[in-house]
Amino acid sequence: MVILSPSILAADFKRLGEQVSRLDKSGAEFIHIDVMDGNFVPNISLGFPVIKSIREITKKVFDVHLMIEQPSKYIDEFIACGADMITIHYEADKHIDRTINYIKSKGCKVGIALNPGTPTCVIKDLIPQLDMVLIMSVNPGFGGQKFIEYSKDKIKEVSLMAKNIGKDLLIEVDGGVDPTNIKSLVECGANVLVAGSAVFKDDKIEENIDNLRKAL
Numbered sequence: 554m555v556i557l558s559p560s561i562l563a564a565d566f567k568r569l570g571e572q573v574s575r576l577d578k579s580g581a582e583f584i585h586i587d588v589m590d591g592n593f594v595p596n597i598s599l600g601f602p603v604i605k606s607i608r609e610i611t612k613k614v615f616d617v618h619l620m621i622e623q624p625s626k627y628i629d630e631f632i633a634c635g636a637d638m639i640t641i642h643y644e645a646d647k648h649i650d651r652t653i654n655y656i657k658s659k660g661c662k663v664g665i666a667l668n669p670g671t672p673t674c675v676i677k678d679l680i681p682q683l684d685m686v687l688i689m690s691v692n693p694g695f696g697g698q699k700f701i702e703y704s705k706d707k708i709k710e711v712s713l714m715a716k717n718i719g720k721d722l723l724i725e726v727d728g729g730v731d732p733t734n735i736k737s738l739v740e741c742g743a744n745v746l747v748a749g750s751a752v753f754k755d756d757k758i759e760e761n762i763d764n765l766r767k768a769l
């Protein structure tokens with residue numbers, strides 16, 4: 554099964570409620586929420602109040618991608634706001650094992666994200682504890698960037714690592730995903746596809762989601 558996780562970073566924020574309601578009725582399984590702190594990445598996006606508000610209009614899985622330094626400080630609050638799954642960056646936490654265990658102890662699903670320049674070997678020992686690995690296929694911080702081709706090798710590597718230990722792992726790809734490359738990403742082993750621009754383009758959310766699904 555392939556999961557679609559539209560990124561609301563590309564939404565029209567003055568109509569966020571309406572657009573999230575449309576995602577709620579769509580065939581997408583997750584909603585990807587990009588949190589940026591202007592420190593880990595050179596951009597600032599949204600935070601607790603926004604997540605809390607949209608939690609009231611959908612029961613879809615909130616796939617919260619934290620592009621923030623020291624994510625361990627804010628886990629409780631993200632869970633309180635309605636996160637179902639929290640993904641933290643390998644590069645942003647000195648005590649990643651502790652944070653993974655903390656998130657799990659709160660009954661929340663946990664993922665680790667890797668920047669394009671971070672090799673997959675660093676998560677080898679962590680995979681047994683994870684629900685998801687997120688391969689960044691652009692440098693995090695902005696929507697609408699070009700897909701980095703070597704990310705495909707990294708998807709294959711993580712897929713093989715999971716297979717080698719018989720682990721059922723979610724492998725998410727984030728950045729530059731569109732109908733032209735989505736199929737090849739699934740063939741490499743991805744099973745959760747994030748798409749921002751490709752979903753919100755021309756305000757044709759339903760049609761764009763259908764087109765991503767049809768391209769699989």
Ligand code: DX5
Binds near residue numbers: 751
């Ligand atoms: C980038 C974010 C992505 C982004 C994807 O830092 O993590 O989730 O919104 O946007 P597109 O699909 O436009 O590349």
Ligand code: ZN
Binds near residue numbers: 585
């Ligand atoms: Zn993201």
